Amino acid sequence: MFGIFKKKTEVDKLQIKYEKLMKEWHSLSTVNRSESDKKYAEAEEIAKQIDFIKTGKA
Structure with a gap:
């Protein structure tokens, strides 16, 4: 309840x-392999950014 206004x-x-x-x-993995690979690559870049932030920007 108190997390409503948390940024x-x-x-x-x-x-x-x-x-x-x-x-x-x-969802794309069974339909369109090339688009699926692009989405996975984008997700991996996001994961690297999260890791970078969590490790103290070292």
Whole structure:
């Protein structure tokens, strides 16, 4: 209840974007392999950004 007004962090926003891309990747994996691969590559880039932020921007 108290989290209603909590602002999302950059990691939270990236995590949501990552999850969305992974869902799209999964649905495309049986239909269009090349588009599926593009979505997976985008998701991996997001995962790298999340990792970079979580490790203290080292």
